[in-house]
Structure formats: structure tokens, C-alpha cells
Amino acid sequence: MRARIRALTSSIVTLLAVASTTAPALAQPRRTAALAADPSSIRAWDATVDAMLRGGDLEVRHAEADTLLSGRTHVRLQQFHRGVPVYGAVLTRQTDDIGATVSIFGTTYSGIDVDVRPVLTVTDAAAVVAARTGVDLGPERPPTLVVLPVEDGFRLVYRASVFTAEGGTELFIDARDGAVLEELDAAQRQSAVGTGTGVLGDQKKISVSSATGTFTTSDLLRPPSLVTYDMRENLQRTLDFLNGRITLGSTDRAADRDNTWTDGAAVDAHAYAGYFYDYYFKRFGRRGIDDNNFRMLSLVHPVPRAGVLSQSNAVIGTFYLNAFYAGGGVMVYGEGLPSTVTAGGQRWNFLSGALDVVAHELSHGVTDFTSGLLYRNESGALNESFSDMMGTAVEFYYQPPGSGSMQADYLIGEDVITPGGIRSMENPAAYGQPDHYARRVILPLSSDNGGVHTNSGIPNQVYYLAIEGGTNRTSGLSVQGVGVSNREQIEKTMYRAFTQMMPADATFAVARAVTIQAATNLYGASSAATRAVTQAWTAVGVN
Amino acid sequence: MRRVLVMAGALLLAAGSAHAQSARTPSRPARAPSGRVRLVVNGGAQVAPGSFGQQFTLTRNVEAAPVTTDLSLATGGVFEAGVRLRVHRRLSIGVVGFIASSTASGTLDAKLPHPFYFNRPRDVTGDLTGLAHKERGVHVELAVPLRVSARDELILLGGPSYFTVEQALVTDLTYADSYPYDTATLGDTTSTVAKKNGAGFHVGVELPRQVSRSARVALLGRYARGTVTLSAASGNESEVHAGGVQVGVGLRFAF
Numbered sequence: 001m002r003a004r005i006r007a008l009t010s011s012i013v014t015l016l017a018v019a020s021t022t023a024p025a026l027a028q029p030r031r032t033a034a035l036a037a038d039p040s041s042i043r044a045w046d047a048t049v050d051a052m053l054r055g056g057d058l059e060v061r062h063a064e065a066d067t068l069l070s071g072r073t074h075v076r077l078q079q080f081h082r083g084v085p086v087y088g089a090v091l092t093r094q095t096d097d098i099g100a101t102v103s104i105f106g107t108t109y110s111g112i113d114v115d116v117r118p119v120l121t122v123t124d125a126a127a128v129v130a131a132r133t134g135v136d137l138g139p140e141r142p143p144t145l146v147v148l149p150v151e152d153g154f155r156l157v158y159r160a161s162v163f164t165a166e167g168g169t170e171l172f173i174d175a176r177d178g179a180v181l182e183e184l185d186a187a188q189r190q191s192a193v194g195t196g197t198g199v200l201g202d203q204k205k206i207s208v209s210s211a212t213g214t215f216t217t218s219d220l221l222r223p224p225s226l227v228t229y230d231m232r233e234n235l236q237r238t239l240d241f242l243n244g245r246i247t248l249g250s251t252d253r254a255a256d257r258d259n260t261w262t263d264g265a266a267v268d269a270h271a272y273a274g275y276f277y278d279y280y281f282k283r284f285g286r287r288g289i290d291d292n293n294f295r296m297l298s299l300v301h302p303v304p305r306a307g308v309l310s311q312s313n314a315v316i317g318t319f320y321l322n323a324f325y326a327g328g329g330v331m332v333y334g335e336g337l338p339s340t341v342t343a344g345g346q347r348w349n350f351l352s353g354a355l356d357v358v359a360h361e362l363s364h365g366v367t368d369f370t371s372g373l374l375y376r377n378e379s380g381a382l383n384e385s386f387s388d389m390m391g392t393a394v395e396f397y398y399q400p401p402g403s404g405s406m407q408a409d410y411l412i413g414e415d416v417i418t419p420g421g422i423r424s425m426e427n428p429a430a431y432g433q434p435d436h437y438a439r440r441v442i443l444p445l446s447s448d449n450g451g452v453h454t455n456s457g458i459p460n461q462v463y464y465l466a467i468e469g470g471t472n473r474t475s476g477l478s479v480q481g482v483g484v485s486n487r488e489q490i491e492k493t494m495y496r497a498f499t500q501m502m503p504a505d506a507t508f509a510v511a512r513a514v515t516i517q518a519a520t521n522l523y524g525a526s527s528a529a530t531r532a533v534t535q536a537w538t539a540v541g542v543n
Numbered sequence: 544m545r546r547v548l549v550m551a552g553a554l555l556l557a558a559g560s561a562h563a564q565s566a567r568t569p570s571r572p573a574r575a576p577s578g579r580v581r582l583v584v585n586g587g588a589q590v591a592p593g594s595f596g597q598q599f600t601l602t603r604n605v606e607a608a609p610v611t612t613d614l615s616l617a618t619g620g621v622f623e624a625g626v627r628l629r630v631h632r633r634l635s636i637g638v639v640g641f642i643a644s645s646t647a648s649g650t651l652d653a654k655l656p657h658p659f660y661f662n663r664p665r666d667v668t669g670d671l672t673g674l675a676h677k678e679r680g681v682h683v684e685l686a687v688p689l690r691v692s693a694r695d696e697l698i699l700l701g702g703p704s705y706f707t708v709e710q711a712l713v714t715d716l717t718y719a720d721s722y723p724y725d726t727a728t729l730g731d732t733t734s735t736v737a738k739k740n741g742a743g744f745h746v747g748v749e750l751p752r753q754v755s756r757s758a759r760v761a762l763l764g765r766y767a768r769g770t771v772t773l774s775a776a777s778g779n780e781s782e783v784h785a786g787g788v789q790v791g792v793g794l795r796f797a798f
Contacts, residue, residue: 203661204660204661205604205605205657205658205659205660205661207658207659221658221659221722221724222722223722259605271659274659275659278659278723281722281723282723
């Protein structure tokens with residue numbers, strides 16, 4: 001049984017409060033209630049938030065200094081109901097150097113009357129997962145209790161992430177009777193990216209470790225644990241690891257005797273994970289996925305490439321023509337296709353071979369640890385888009401601009417999915433994505449989690465226009481971009497907005513407000529960056 | 544070697560000229576030498592000529608790391624001892640062994656490859672001090688004495704020199720860096736002593752004064768020069784000049 005999440009308008013309070021000394025409040029309400037744009041409203045919301053904090057209804061989930069704007073601090077607050085987190089109920093509060101609130105974004109729920117004493121135990125919930133998916137969850141990934149908003153109120157549920165050969169699934173199991181209320185695609189997948197580097201023939205350095213005459217892909221030079229595992233085409237072992245049933249050890253790492261690596265998929269997964277870390281550190285001062293050097297584990301060769309023709313479509317879609325962030329700092333890179341096989345008229349190489357794909361997947365990890373953008377509908381599309389933005393940003397950071405192999409552009413996955421890649425931020429419509437809000441697709445959650453890989457074309461277009469400028473093909477509205485030499489401004493704006501200010505259930509309208517606020521804070525209300533971001537959102541029809 | 548022969552020839556011409564001048568203007572005969580054999584002992588300082596350097600390549604982070612050094616030798620001490628044999632009234636031949644020591648110092652520059660990326664070297668520089676330098680060898684002297692006064696002579700010297708040069712050369716280095724490894728600082732250097740024989744020449748002038756029937760004290764100035772190519776390792780060769788300007792004092796004992 002599948003259910004759909006419908007936020008209850010009567011019991012949801014969406015907060016969009018902005019205050020700034022450098023700009024007037026720019027945020028617009030995502031829904032009807034609680035537009036608090038003036039200082040007095042912010043004071044009122046501050047008081048509400050403080051009261052909820054004192055009462056234990058809100059807890060600080062994460063606090064960090066703004067690495068891009070000195071003196072600013074961002075606190076992410078998770079709503080709890082009698083000690084159980086409320087799914088998607090997160091506030092982000094930005095304060096200045098004297099502790100005054102500058103902005104608040106997010107959602108809280110009221111009127112929650114759920115009994116938080118579950119009838120089912122964790123073991124019972126795991127049994128439901130096993131019965132439904134055939135997966136026995138290991139101790140590393142037990143189901144956890146959350147309060148889930150549903151159409152007619154709230155439910156106490158167990159939330160569990162499961163990986164099968166058909167892909168990743170997030171289950172919401174009623175803690176009273178074991179009914180599965182929601183089933184979402186848990187793998188934040190890059191559904192059309194891919195390929196490897198050794199195939200492209202480029203030479204790159206990788207940071208490895210050595211022991212007893214063997215080199216393995218464990219980066220000991222960068223601060224986090226950065227390891228690449230060669231799953232040796234063993235899908236079951238891959239699934240066992242993803243489901244927490246086994247752990248991987250040093251013998252699972254990609255290995256080489258002479259330190260001259262020829263496995264392009266492993267080389268690129270490993271090297272590009274390092275590039276990703278370096279980019280975030282140098283550009284934003286961020287230390288990895290969680291800003292605290294959380295592990296980065298890359299899995300390559302989950303399936304045999306030569307055996308693709310004997311696999312089910314689900315396995316092909318998940319482990320051949322896909323890459324995904326599996327949570328917990330784990331990335332899985334698809335195997336691609338044999339050179340004689342095409343899909344959709346395109347050849348697919350090892351997916352770890354594309355820098356933008358790797359950075360895209362790892363940026364999902366950043367989102368997991370920051371905004372937690374819900375992977376459904378518009379928030380899911382924003383989740384996808386932020387990963388595309390960062391994937392492209394990393395590409396431009398390391399590669400020369402151009403349209404050839406290993407050159408930076410606004411295509412996604414073009415180095416490994418040839419010709420053309422799978423998405424274009426410059427022209428989303430060319431890949432079947434909307435480039436304007438009027439053309440957004442409304443899909444059920446059962447279809448790509450509500451079109452997260454489709455509607456991401458809209459914010460993707462914003463990113464492109466804000467940098468390069470130009471005219472949106474649908475609206476005909478022109479945008480004066482900041483220019484390629486100032487792309488860093490848009491990268492920082494998006495990073496700041498998406499990692500420090502964006503609420504988990506943000507819509508495009510909220511994203512507009514948040515990104516404009518971020519640009520205003522960073523560069524001023526009359527800056528080129530703020531102008532470009534504002535014009536870009538307007539050009540794509542998000543106001 | 545050609546330069547050595549030319550110099551020796553010039554000295555011989557000078558000797559002949561002095562002899563001719565003496566023949567034209569007979570005067571009070573010079574005091575007879577105390578003997579045909581003289582022991583020579585000198586001590587002084589040597590100012591090394593010019594500078595030298597190294598250019599070699601290490602491998603760091605699977606990439607070439609070019610290293611250059613620019614070194615100068617400090618003024619060092621020199622000690623000589625030998626014997627001269629008068630073969631003619633105006634010509635002596637001597638063999639003087641010498642030993643000189645000094646230290647080299649200067650700077651080191653290296654381009655250290657980045658651990659993560661090709662073609663992104665980090666420039667490091669540092670000072671080098673105390674690289675030991677030693678020279679041993681012999682000067683084969685042709686000495687032409689010119690009488691200046693009853694007690695004083697001016698002796699012109701010259702001839703081939705044979706050097707053994709030992710020089711500590713940098714062979715490796717350590718450095719310190721940390722994430723993100725975009726900069727590095729020089730740590731320690733490793734050196735090895737390279738040794739090589741070579742030939743050169745010397746010219747000089749000596750001002751001895753008779754202080755007793757068998758002893759003289761002398762002021763000595765000499766310029767010696769030789770060049771050797773030292774090899775600290777394959778691909779790590781350095782052309783080093785031996786000798787230099789020497790000034791000192793000495794004793795001469797006649798037998």
C-alpha cells in the first residue's frame with residue numbers, strides 16, 4: 001500500500017521571515033499563513049521559536065558559522081513531538097554577530113496529538129521491511145521513529161531506508177499496526193549520468209594508502225575518511241553493505257600492485273571525490289559532506305558490465321545507468337554499458353568518470369546534512385538542482401570551459417553519456433525538462449518522487465541565467481548575469497542559500513526568497529549577484 | 544692544460560727577462576743562497592672564486608621536482624708544505640702540497656609537485672649553510688726569484704696544480720605541508736660528499752725576507768684555479784671551482 005504525503009494546510013505553519021540590515025525583507029509566503037517580513041513579525045517568531053526551544057518542541061540539530069559572511073550564524077532546528085522528530089519540520093534561523101535574527105525559513109506543525117509510544121518494536125518494524133522487500137536490515141541502519149504528517153493528521157511511524165537490486169526505497173511504517181504508509185525512492189540517484197575516466201585516457205593523481213606491497217584506495221592525505229571500494233561485480237555484497245548487514249574492509253578497497261592504476265572507474269571515483277572535497281573547502285571553507293569531515297565512501301563495479309543483457313530493467317536502471325547517494329556518505333556508481341550497447345541512443349561509460357556526476361552525488365550528501373530538502377515534489381527538485389549546480393560548479397573549477405570531453409559546460413554527465421549527457425542547465429527543454437514554472441510537471445510521488453529529476457530544470461535554468469545571462473526561452477525575459485568571471489558569486493549564493501538557509505520542505509518560491517536573501521547578505525541588495533538571481537527567478541516564472 | 548702551459552711559458556719568459564736584466568746591470572752580487580733545497584711551509588686564507596650551484600630533479604608525488612641550489616664558498620684556511628729545489632740561479636722547481644677547507648652556503652629553490660594535481664608545483668625556498676668543502680693537492684711550482692734588496696726577494700711562482708675536491712652536495716630534501724597542500728615549507732636537506740680529482744694552475748708572488756742564514760719568512764699571494772665536475776648522484780652534477788685567491792705567510796728553511 002502506498003500513501004501520499006499531503007501537508008495539512010490547517011495544521012501547518014510555513015514560516016518565511018526575513019530581516020536584514022542590508023536589504024528589506026524579500027521573502028514571499030510559500031503558503032497562506034505566517035508571512036512575517038517585518039521586524040515585529042520576526043520578533044514574534046523569534047519568541048515562538050524560543051518558546052518551542054524551551055518547551056523541547058524544537059531542538060538544535062546543527063549550528064555553524066557562516067563561512068562566507070563573517071559574523072553570521074545559521075542554526076537548523078528540528079521540531080520534535082514528545083521527543084520524536086517530526087518529518088520535514090525544520091526551521092533555519094540566521095543571526096548576525098550580535099545574535100539578532102536576520103532570517104527564518106521553514107515549517108513547523110501544530111496540533112500534533114500522536115501518542116509516541118509505539119506498539120511495534122524496532123525489530124517488528126525491521127520484520128515488516130524484510131517481509132515487504134526481502135531485505136534484513138543490519139544493525140547499522142535500524143528503522144527510526146518519526147512523526148509523519150499525513151492527510152488526516154499525523155502518524156507515528158518507523159522510517160527505514162532499504163536497498164534492493166531494484167533500487168533504494170524509503171519506507172514509512174505505521175508504528176501501531178505495521179502498515180506501510182509511504183514508500184519513497186530513497187536513492188537520490190543521478191538517473192542519467194555516467195562513465196569513467198580511464199576510458200577517457202586522462203592521467204590524474206589519486207591519493208591512496210599502501211601496505212605490504214599493495215596500494216589501496218584509501219586517501220590518507222585529505223582530512224576525511226575517503227575510501228573507494230571495488231565491489232567486484234557482486235551485487236548481493238553491494239546490497240548487503242547498503243543495508244547495513246555487512247561492513248567493508250581494507251580487502252574490499254580497489255587495489256593495485258604498482259600504484260599505476262588502470263581501473264578507470266575506481267580511479268575517477270576516488271580522485272573526483274577528492275576534487276569535490278577540495279572544491280568545497282577552497283570555495284566555501286566547508287569540510288566535507290557534514291562540514292566535519294564525514295566519511296566519503298565510493299562503491300564501483302557493483303555489477304558485471306558484460307552481464308547487462310541478462311539483468312532486469314530495474315537492476316540496469318539502478319546499477320548500470322545510474323549513480324546515487326545512498327546516505328551515510330556512501331556513493332554508488334553505475335557500471336555503464338559495454339561499448340557495443342547503447343541506451344536511448346547514447347553510449348554509457350562508467351558513471352564515476354564524470355566529474356559533475358561525482359560532485360552531484362556527493363552534494364546530495366551535503367544536502368542531507370544541511371537543508372535536508374525532502375526528496376519529493378518541488379523540494380526534491382531543488383535537492384536535485386542544487387546537486388546539478390554544485391556538479392557544474394566543480395566542473396568549472398577544475399576543467400577549462402568548452403564543449404569537448406573533460407571540458408566544463410552546463411550539461412550534466414556529458415563526459416560519460418555520449419553524446420550530450422542527460423540534462424542541460426542552459427536549455428532544459430532540450431532534455432525534456434521544463435525551463436519555466438508554467439511548464440512544470442505535476443507527477444504523483446510514485447513517478448520520480450513527484451518529478452524531482454524533471455522539475456529541477458527550472459532552478460537549473462536560474463543558475464545558468466544568473467551566471468551567463470540570456471533569455472529564458474519560454475518567458476522571453478532577459479537576465480543580466482554576473483558573467484563567467486564572477487561565477488563564484490553565484491556559486492556562493494547558492495551554496496549559502498541551500499546549505500544554511502533553505503528549509504527542508506522548500507518550494508521554488510521559498511527558494512527564490514532564500515537565494516535572493518543569500519545574495520543580498522553576501523553582496524548587497526543592489527549588487528550584480530542579487531540582481532541576477534532575482535531576474536533569473538522572475539525569468540523562469542517563480543515569483 | 545693549454546692555459547697551464549701558457550702560464551708556465553710566461554713565467555719562463557719572466558725568468559729569462561730577469562736574468563737578462565741582471566746581466567746588463569751587474570751590481571753587488573746577491574747573497575748566496577743558503578742551499579739548493581728549501582722547505583716551504585705556508586698558512587693563510589683562501590678566498591674562493593665565484594659561486595657554484597646544483598640543478599637536479601627529485602621525484603615527489605609521482606612528478607618531477609626540480610631543485611636548484613646557488614652556493615658560495617666562504618673564506619677558509621689553507622695550509623701548504625713542500626720543497627723547492629734550485630735548478631738554476633734564477634729558477635727553482637718545487638712541489639707544494641696543500642690542504643684547504645671551507646664551507647658553502649647559499650639558497651635552495653625547489654618546485655614540489657602537488658599531491659593531488661599535476662602541474663601545480665609549490666615553490667619552496669630555504670637557506671643552506673655549512674656544506675663542507677675540502678681541497679687537497681699539489682702545486683708544481685716554477686719559482687723565479689728576483690732580488691729586491693740584500694734581504695728581500697720577489698719570487699714569481701706559477702705552474703700546474705692538481706686538486707682533489709670534496710664538496711658536500713644536496714641530494715634530497717624534506718618539506719612540511721598540510722591540507723590543502725597548496726603551499727609547502729622546506730624542512731631539512733640531505734647531502735652527500737662528492738669527490739673528484741682535477742687539474743688547474745696557479746700563479747703567485749712571494750716576498751721572502753732572510754731572517755737567518757737558513758730561514759726566511761715570506762708573504763705569499765697566490766691565485767690557483769681548477770675546475771671539477773662533482774657528481775652527488777646520477778643527474779646531480781655540479782661544476783665546482785677549486786682554489787681561489789690565497790694570501791698567507793710562510794717559512795722557508797734552506798739546506
